[in-house]
Amino acid sequence: MKIINLFYLTLLLSLSSCALSEDFSPPPDGKTVKVAVVRPVDIDILPMDIIYRSEKCRDKIFTSAGAISSRAGYHLLTVPFKPEAGSDIVSNSVALDGGGRCEWKISNIKLEFEYSYMKKFGSYIQRNIPSDVVFIFDNNAPPRGNGHYEEVHGALIVNKDYFPLIRKSNINEGEYILSIKGQSMLTYRVYNTSEISFIPLVHSDMLVNAFPPEKKGDGYLLIYPNGEKLIDHHFPNSEKTKYEFVKQRARQN
Template sequence: MSNQSKIILLSLVLFFSAGCSISQVVNKTLSPPTDTKWVNIEVRNPSQYTKPFPLEVRYISYECKKKRISGFDGSVITEPSYNAISIPMQQENGDIWKGKVAVTGGGSCKWALSAVTLGIQYSDATHLGKDLVPGTEVGVSLAFDNDASRNGQFTFVTGDIDLSPKYYPYIREKKMGGVENSLSLFGKKDFLLLRVGDIRFVRFSPEIDEGKITRFVGLEKKVKGKYPKIIYPDGSIAPEKTLFPDFDKVDKMGVK
């Protein structure tokens, strides 16, 4: 996967793919019953240069289980089936985008909602550099069951959700293997991980401060003892071998 949200959404599916699968056909048709509950999602787009990406939704079925052969001892393992779909967000009232997801997916496999990922990404990056292209996404991943939150990194929350995380621009200048200059956003956490209960509404209202730009400058060629640099908005350089920019440092930074 090329972006972080898809990695988060599909990580469990990929984890369970180890070993050889036993060929089975699973009916992934969704048919929400008339009395299903819905999760209504609202995203406030913070900039003319960003756009909410489609909702990345995963359903789970314990009715239509799949079998695979373990790569360790050859035993047959039975596990749930997964059904990943994408739901486009609809623009309403200017910067407000909305979508909704059925809690009960229904169908012959009795699909149940397991996870939803939502958020924003740059749709146009040239306002901060003519050679820039849009980079990775930011947002929130919601786990609706224990299966989706099994890695233990999810924070449990109750009630409806109203989030307003702050993000800063992050320009990556990659030089080895071909020049690629991308513009992404980074926050305290690029993706919030929340384990939710019986919710009906999610509002995501991110804030962007483009007055503080952090840059990653790659090497033109591999040189022993030389490393890429992360340059902060005030011109200071992160310690060598730093992998990610320090959000708190940027957040507290006064830029002249």
């Protein structure tokens, strides 16, 4: 079995045009995009996942029919944020041109953030799931999403409201999951952008609890900060989920 696995690994590597050309060397005078985040209290801003693509070094892949096709080469880079002195802003600059023999070009940036300490909402919470925002720079598919995005030209400022949600798992009995909720699948396609500013407004006091249905066909029970309850049959991917209500309540306080 190990011999067979080694054979297939060697085959896949030989099919990749970029297997031996992962050199990444942005030109020193190349264009960059600055990504800055205003970090809320109790929130960690995770390193950016940056995907570069290469049309010159294409990856060969197997189709479902067993034929060999190709797609733009793929290079993942993880870039941490740096704190800006005297402020609650973290930022870093990202090269648009990755250089190298493959002539890497930036494809997209995924930015993630999560609660620094999930137990602040209860010692029973076992998982902490980050929220994310994706910025697309080319015509390739983003790392997640349904293909819908907002197009922006020039500098971009994203100012969005977020709220904590604790969900009881419907798979692992007794498991509670903390996440930061707001506008789902937040995706932007940017053009001629040299600076992106993200300002998440996280209302930690506006906690929403979600409980799975007791029997098949029932919806999730959502309990809002004011005690209001809602049955949602499409949670968590539903426009009917009333985060807009929570946002309005938060702005009134």
